[in-house]
Amino acid sequence: MKFKRLVERIALTRPGDFLRRNLGPTVLLIFLLTFPLWEGSVSGPVHIKFLERMRLVGIYTIVAVGLNLLLGYAGQVSLGHGAFMGIGAYASSLLALRAHVPVYLTILMAMLVAVLISLIISPILRLRGHYLAMATLGFAIISFVVLREMTWLTKGNEGLMGIPKLSLPGVEVRTMGGEYYFIWIIAFLILIFSRNLVNSRLGRALKALHHSEVAAETMGINTSWYKIKIFALSAAYAGLAGALFAHIHSFINPGIFQLNLSIILLVMVVLGGMASIWGSIAGATVVVFLPKVLEAIPYWFGNKSLTQWFSNNYSNLEPMIFGIVLILVMIFMPSGLTRGLSDFFRYRRSPFVNPLKRGSGI
Amino acid sequence: MNETHFLKVENLTKLFGGLAAVNDVSFSVDKGSIKAIIGPNGAGKTTLFDLLIGVQQPNSGSIWFEGKNIVGYKAHQIADLGMSRTFQTIQLFGNMTVLENVMVGRHARTTSEFTQVGLRLPKFLREERKIKEEALKNLELVGLGLQADKLADTLSFGQQRLLELARALATSPKLILLDEPAAGLNTYEIEELRNLIYKIRDMGITVLLVEHNMGLVMRVSDEVLVLDYGQVIAEGSPEQVRDDPKVIEAYLGVEVNDFGGEG
Ligand SMILES: Nc1ncnc2c1ncn2[C@@H]1O[C@H](COP(=O)(O)OP(=O)(O)OP(=O)(O)O)[C@@H](O)[C@H]1O
Ligand SMILES: [Mg+2]
Numbered sequence: 001m002k003f004k005r006l007v008e009r010i011a012l013t014r015p016g017d018f019l020r021r022n023l024g025p026t027v028l029l030i031f032l033l034t035f036p037l038w039e040g041s042v043s044g045p046v047h048i049k050f051l052e053r054m055r056l057v058g059i060y061t062i063v064a065v066g067l068n069l070l071l072g073y074a075g076q077v078s079l080g081h082g083a084f085m086g087i088g089a090y091a092s093s094l095l096a097l098r099a100h101v102p103v104y105l106t107i108l109m110a111m112l113v114a115v116l117i118s119l120i121i122s123p124i125l126r127l128r129g130h131y132l133a134m135a136t137l138g139f140a141i142i143s144f145v146v147l148r149e150m151t152w153l154t155k156g157n158e159g160l161m162g163i164p165k166l167s168l169p170g171v172e173v174r175t176m177g178g179e180y181y182f183i184w185i186i187a188f189l190i191l192i193f194s195r196n197l198v199n200s201r202l203g204r205a206l207k208a209l210h211h212s213e214v215a216a217e218t219m220g221i222n223t224s225w226y227k228i229k230i231f232a233l234s235a236a237y238a239g240l241a242g243a244l245f246a247h248i249h250s251f252i253n254p255g256i257f258q259l260n261l262s263i264i265l266l267v268m269v270v271l272g273g274m275a276s277i278w279g280s281i282a283g284a285t286v287v288v289f290l291p292k293v294l295e296a297i298p299y300w301f302g303n304k305s306l307t308q309w310f311s312n313n314y315s316n317l318e319p320m321i322f323g324i325v326l327i328l329v330m331i332f333m334p335s336g337l338t339r340g341l342s343d344f345f346r347y348r349r350s351p352f353v354n355p356l357k358r359g360s361g362i
Numbered sequence: 363m364n365e366t367h368f369l370k371v372e373n374l375t376k377l378f379g380g381l382a383a384v385n386d387v388s389f390s391v392d393k394g395s396i397k398a399i400i401g402p403n404g405a406g407k408t409t410l411f412d413l414l415i416g417v418q419q420p421n422s423g424s425i426w427f428e429g430k431n432i433v434g435y436k437a438h439q440i441a442d443l444g445m446s447r448t449f450q451t452i453q454l455f456g457n458m459t460v461l462e463n464v465m466v467g468r469h470a471r472t473t474s475e476f477t478q479v480g481l482r483l484p485k486f487l488r489e490e491r492k493i494k495e496e497a498l499k500n501l502e503l504v505g506l507g508l509q510a511d512k513l514a515d516t517l518s519f520g521q522q523r524l525l526e527l528a529r530a531l532a533t534s535p536k537l538i539l540l541d542e543p544a545a546g547l548n549t550y551e552i553e554e555l556r557n558l559i560y561k562i563r564d565m566g567i568t569v570l571l572v573e574h575n576m577g578l579v580m581r582v583s584d585e586v587l588v589l590d591y592g593q594v595i596a597e598g599s600p601e602q603v604r605d606d607p608k609v610i611e612a613y614l615g616v617e618v619n620d621f622g623g624e625g
Contacts, residue, residue, distance in 0.1 A: 193481070196479055196480050196482050197476070197479055197480050200486065200490065201469055201472050201474060201489075201490075201493065202474075202476065202479050204458070204462055204466045205466065207457065207458055208455050208458070208469075211454075211455040211456060211457060211458075212453045212454075214437070214449075214453060215449065215453035215454070215455065216455075216466070217437035217438045217441070218415060218437055218438075218447055219438075219441060219446075219466050219467050219470065219529070219533060220438050220442050220470025220471075220533060221438055221466075221469050221470075229476070
């Protein structure tokens with residue numbers, strides 16, 4: 001009977017399913033695990049420090065995944081996740097510096113602090129769309145000012161120095177390779193956890209409330225509570241990422257976690273693709289490597305003075321470059337890089353849309 | 363007293379500014395019956411559904427569902443209690459597949475939380491599999507089994523209405539509210555819908571139906587309630603209501619006036 005076969009096809013798990021579901025992640029894992037072994041042979045010739053940068057990609061991936069759950073799946077925008085990173089970074093650093101708590105514990109505590117603060121401000125989730133964006137913007141500004149002005153605790157603009165390195169019970173992670181593995185193992189686990197999350201009743205609930213809150217409620221979904229939960233989870237991810245950031249850089253100040261950072265995080269989500277867990281890696285990769293590639297290009301053509309000029313001026317140009325990239329992607333590839341490309345391979349559909357044709361795009 | 367009724371609505375009123383969209387409405391619904399609510403456009407039928415399901419809160423009155431006054435309950439709590447609905451203006455999750463839409467309907471009847479889901483613990487896997495099976499059963503019931511993998515957006519209008527029905531059924535309701543399920547359907551589809559409504563009733567689900575298609579209402583319902591300007595103007599068997607002068611006036615009166623006004 002047709003129906004029976006249908007049930008079998010869709011509902012029942014078959015032997016190959018595990019492999020099929022995990023093929024992509026396995027390839028990614030192998031790539032990540034072996035990367036430090038061969039990256040050196042690529043790094044040199046192209047003048048990009050891959051390993052150093054890949055640590056950052058891992059950190060940003062963690063935040064971007066959370067932000068993607070919040071924005072891409074649940075449809076709730078946040079301009080405050082840079083601030084949650086800052087909160088995590090400061091919480092972890094201060095606990096390690098002042099209270100001498102081991103770093104593997106301060107990282108967990110940093111996540112808790114970020115969650116607590118997200119719960120305190122969670123009433124703003126009753127706001128919708130632009131209003132929520134404005135409220136989270138307010139939160140980002142307040143956090144920045146508080147970090148700057150609470151000088152007795154945070155030393156203000158001067159920042160915190162000598163932040164201890166990452167550690168596991170008994171071992172301090174000192175090498176760049178060690179940090180790379182530390183960060184990426186966490187990032188990978190978070191990717192898998194989040195992927196599982198979206199392929200479940202919880203992920204469906206998020207997508208449902210994104211589309212129609214009334215219909216979602218009618219299906220028994222406590223929409224306001226789900227928004228709070230996913231907001232808190234994404235804050236935990238951001239707090240974790242902030243803590244990792246602090247412990248690999250050993251120096252932080254409030255300026256790092258300004259609104260700029262929140263916007264760049266959003267750029268990653270949009271670039272990678274809304275409602276796309278793996279896209280977060282793509283978004284983070286582009287954001288981290290784009291400046292380095294731009295910086296290296298003149299070098300490839302033997303023009304050192306241009307490289308010099310570029311690295312001196314890049315930080316001023318960065319917002320503009322990302323602005324341009326963002327606008328181009330929004331116009332031509334509104335479903336993001338990963339979705340656009342996977343659509344291309346799966347349906348042989350061009351990843352580019354013609355913006356002049358109405359109704360094209362997502 | 364109130365426990366004896368499956369659903370009992372008492373003196374329910376909903377004001378929008380100065381307009382009483384639902385005005386002192388009282389009625390009751392017997393378990394296992396099919397009751398229709400009819401009335402001219404703007405009579406307050408959809409608003410009444412919104413009040414029952416908790417999407418809107420009434421200004422006064424009470425709603426007794428299985429002996430409990432559910433006024434003040436949130437929509438998701440009422441879904442948990444076993445009331446579900448379809449929408450007059452279709453409210454599907456268009457970016458999800460047909461199957462996923464119905465799977466969302468199982469939300470109220472499942473419990474896996476973040477850790478179980480994130481780590482794919484056995485409880486989650488068992489539950490997820492049951493969700494899929496139940497959802498497919500409901501899709502099959504409304505005849506959409508073969509569309510399971512399509513995006514909800516891509517279905518025809520009639521199929522989308524059926525999908526809403528499947529999704530509402532997936533919540534395992536005791537009472538289902540159908541808001542104009544026949545709107546936009548052709549005669550063949552309406553006939554199918556009628557059989558479907560009987561099937562739903564035979565599953566032990568009580569049906570409350572808002573419908574403009576009088577042919578369907580007269581044949582399918584055990585009882586009919588007539589609203590006009592937010593008030594109950596008649597209640598009884600389809601035959602009683604059809605012959606009620608007040609009902610005829612409410613329907614025809616409007617038309618005659620409109621006719622006169624324009625001509
Ligand atoms: N959210 C709202 N705010 C203000 N007025 C409303 C609102 N919802 C409904 N109304 C008004 O309440 C009245 C009843 O509307 P309702 O949608 O319940 O009618 P209905 O019987 O379902 O009509 P139809 O047969 O056209 O679907 C109408 O006059 C409508 O304009
Ligand atoms: Mg209506």
